[in-house]
Structure formats: structure tokens, C-alpha cells
Amino acid sequence: MGQRRRLKLDEIDRKILQILQEDGRITNAQLSKDIGLSPAPTLERVKKLEQAGIIQSYHAVVDKEKVGLGVMTFVQVSLISHKKSVIEKFVDKINKIDNIVECYYMTGAADFLLKIVAEDIASYQKLMLEQVSEIEEIEHMQSMVVLSVFKQKRALPIPDDVIEE
Template sequence: MQNLDEIDRRILRTLQEDGRIQNVELAEKVGLSPSPCLRRVRLLEEAGVIERYVALLNASKIGVGLTVFVRVWLKSQDAKTVDKFTAEIQRIPEIVECHLMAGDSDFLLRVVSADLDAYRRFQAEHLTRIDSVQSVKTEIPMQKVKQTSRLPL
């Protein structure tokens, strides 16, 4: 479903702002009556355009206020090594994003932690103990300038 019309886009923009909005209010905001609005939302869900609904948490208030970015180099780039690494990464909750990279490093991770000491322990006890990891380099952001989950529509 790649042919989104303007009403679909308005629905998606509104849901990105507030995923808990009631259908009646959503319909009013996008200029539809409730029944056709709900039908469109269901079609967007069924087509996979809307993957799921989530709550965005304040990381500092739940004790994981430090975010670091970690570049990872593997010992080898063959499929077995990459698959093993990605399977390990799936099991580690502190790693909230993992991207296979083209370029210098093999993977880029976004890791959350309570503080720098907790991250250092995490790196030593978990990340560098993954068999396929050759080396890691941690980048520590100085200031969060922008973070959003909204996609441009």
C-alpha cells in the first residue's frame, strides 16, 4: 500500500502525534466521519503501514538516561558470523537499535544505560564477550539536539 492519499497521510500524521487518539476525534481532525475513518485505519494496519502502537518512555525517569552509539567490527563478515552476532544482539535489552552498516564498521548500535559506569560494565560483561566481536568504539553524545519517531509524510 504505497499509494497513500492525502487523507491517509493526515491520519498517519495525527496517529504519529497521538497513537491513543479516539477514532471520533481522529475522524474530526482528518475530515471524515468516524466509520470511514476507522475503516481506513484498519486498512493501514492490515497493509502493514501501521506496524504497531507503542508508548514512548522518558529514559531518564526509568533509569536509562545515558545513550551511547557503538561501532562494532566483527572478526569476519561471512553470513554465519553476522547471523550469530545479530542473534546475540536480539537478546540484549540495552541495545535498542542495531544497524548493519556499509562503510568502516560492520554494525552501529544505540545502547541505553543508567550512566557511564553502567555502560562500561555492560561493554565489558556483555558486548565484548560476544565471540564474533573483534573491536568496538563507543561514541558518547554531548547533547541531544533532535530525537523523533515521526516519519515525514
């Protein structure tokens, strides 16, 4: 196995990442003003961060409620087995369900944590009964309905030290 190269981020790189996480639509001209560099080296640094895979994508953040998705839940899932084939079948099936917007493989009491959005409780119940509970690889599920969101930070804190490339 090859040795991983490391990309050292300086204060300007970290500031670029902070600004772009808050506003991915900022112009290069404005970004360059905000970080104190001219536009050409600013663009070069952004391209370097993209090529290194540190910046993976740019996307719009959609307000769930304004598009009719008023219910958000987290579902802890325990599988019938920890065999690779069982995990792969489960992941393949949940990837086909659009309302499951996030899936995490976990340690602890459950194997997976799913984040699910739905229009309302009735549509959530229908989704669970007709799709999720029909997945044969699931042994046990526990749902937690989100009542309120008090913090939802999308920007990651960028550490001062080295990040792997």
C-alpha cells in the first residue's frame, strides 16, 4: 500500500474553506478581497483544494419545510448479520429510497443510522411500512422523530494541522 501524501493547509487555505462553506456562490473577485490576495492566486488555491479532493462539490441547501418535507427522523437499524453480503444488500436497497437522505455505518447498539425526510407522519409511516421494513436484512429498527433543530451547522471546522490528501 502506497504512502499517502499530505497537503499542509495554511491560514489562507483555511479561510478560503471557511468562506466557501458559508457561501459557495461567492465570486472569485469577492473571495480574493475577503482573503487579501489578488484574483489569480485565489483561483489557483481554490483549484488546488478542488484537485486535492478537499472541496468535493458545490450545492444548494434547500429548506425542507418550504418544499413540503415537514418530518425528519433518525432511524437506528440493526442488521440480521454483519456479513459483507448482508451489509452490501442493505446499503444497495436503502440507496434506492430517495427519502433516506443520509446513512451512517456505526459502532454501538445499532449498525446503521438513517436520516429520513417525509412530507408528514402519514407519509413517513407509509414509507416505513411499504419500503424500509420490507428490507429483509433488517433485524430491528428504532425511530426517533425530530421535534426541533437547534443547531445545524454545515460548515466544518478546519483544523490548524495537516490534512491528508
